[in-house]
Amino acid sequence: MKVAVTAKGTSLESEVDQRFGRAKCLIVVDTDTDEMDVHDNEVNLNAAQGAGIQTAQNLAGLGVFAVLTGHVGPNAFRTLSAAEIKAYTGLHGTVGEAIEEFKAGSLNPVDSADVEGHW
Amino acid sequence: MDRTIIAVASGKGGTGKTTVATNLARVASIQGLEVSYLDCDVEEPNGHIFLKPRIENSAPICVSVPVVDEGKCTACGKCKEICQYSAIALLGKTILTFPNLCHDCGGCMLVCPTGAITETGREVGVVEEGIADGVRFVHGKLRIGEAMSPPLIRAVRKRIPDSGLSIIDAPPGTSCPVIQSVRGADYVLLITEPTPFGLNDLKLAVEMLRVLKLPFGVVVNRADMGDEAVFNYCDSESIDVLLRIPDDRRIAEAYSRGQLATQALPEYNEVFESLLKGIVGVQL
Numbered sequence: 001m002k003v004a005v006t007a008k009g010t011s012l013e014s015e016v017d018q019r020f021g022r023a024k025c026l027i028v029v030d031t032d033t034d035e036m037d038v039h040d041n042e043v044n045l046n047a048a049q050g051a052g053i054q055t056a057q058n059l060a061g062l063g064v065f066a067v068l069t070g071h072v073g074p075n076a077f078r079t080l081s082a083a084e085i086k087a088y089t090g091l092h093g094t095v096g097e098a099i100e101e102f103k104a105g106s107l108n109p110v111d112s113a114d115v116e117g118h119w
Numbered sequence: 120m121d122r123t124i125i126a127v128a129s130g131k132g133g134t135g136k137t138t139v140a141t142n143l144a145r146v147a148s149i150q151g152l153e154v155s156y157l158d159c160d161v162e163e164p165n166g167h168i169f170l171k172p173r174i175e176n177s178a179p180i181c182v183s184v185p186v187v188d189e190g191k192c193t194a195c196g197k198c199k200e201i202c203q204y205s206a207i208a209l210l211g212k213t214i215l216t217f218p219n220l221c222h223d224c225g226g227c228m229l230v231c232p233t234g235a236i237t238e239t240g241r242e243v244g245v246v247e248e249g250i251a252d253g254v255r256f257v258h259g260k261l262r263i264g265e266a267m268s269p270p271l272i273r274a275v276r277k278r279i280p281d282s283g284l285s286i287i288d289a290p291p292g293t294s295c296p297v298i299q300s301v302r303g304a305d306y307v308l309l310i311t312e313p314t315p316f317g318l319n320d321l322k323l324a325v326e327m328l329r330v331l332k333l334p335f336g337v338v339v340n341r342a343d344m345g346d347e348a349v350f351n352y353c354d355s356e357s358i359d360v361l362l363r364i365p366d367d368r369r370i371a372e373a374y375s376r377g378q379l380a381t382q383a384l385p386e387y388n389e390v391f392e393s394l395l396k397g398i399v400g401v402q403l
Contacts, residue, residue, distance in 0.1 A: 051205075079215060082215050083213075
């Protein structure tokens, strides 16, 4: 299955970006094949408003099952839910470590936003 | 007097916009002018503290936001594509609207091929009108938590009368709410203070007004503190410094009691009268 991680850079060694909507990059990893795609998120990083909504819509277009990130706000969470994408928050460290934690099955998806908008 | 609009603005907050705007309104009224004071600083209106108006009517102000009839929606995505503010999202066949992000442009309704989108009102605040000792008073009060102030500012500005002097108290800064407030003014007074912060934000405000092609002049508040940089800047840019208000502790004390400087300290009547004459000139 395809899982997205919000990242500050373009590799598995990059740090997990704590911001969902305004993450610098979205790294999509297929957990079955370990294939990896990097998607620049600069447009949303600089958006005046609605960054979380746009990022969530982009992830829906990429067909991911889940997203691993630091925090999600209410608009982002609502959009992810409508797209049936599970959100896992509170991740730290590198993108690679986040993927490993996810694969180990030790993470639980959130059932609401964990921060206010624009935190 | 023909309709004359003076907007009082500043790049930096807390420089004295309301002090200047309210005192100008009072001296204009004493001079026998038909004068209105309109507080467009709708996120934090405070002119009422000093002018103490008797509010005569209050009107809720709404913006139109989209409502999607899912029965008629074919999930074509045209509404989502035209929305520049991410107020509509489409996930598969699910359409989501985010009313608090909507700027009320109506684009989504226009492009919907099946007529699935209608509008409903969302209240962003209220406009209150009244009279304050001969000054016609209008202000907008933005709903707590609301981010969309320009529609409310537009509603305040709609109350500018066809004749007489209107003094607009603008919000600080140089963004959309400020532009909405100063647009169409006959003259803009930029209030600043002689500090590095005051200078930095004055430069931004000057750039904004030059783009808008509005005539303006500067009032330096607390003029005998800080340094000379603001004066040097105005000099080098050929910007008129219309008034220097001294750093007078008594003005601050009056302010802290909710009193107008010209009421508490009559010697300031002349100061604001000369400022007013300098702007509206022969019409006085």
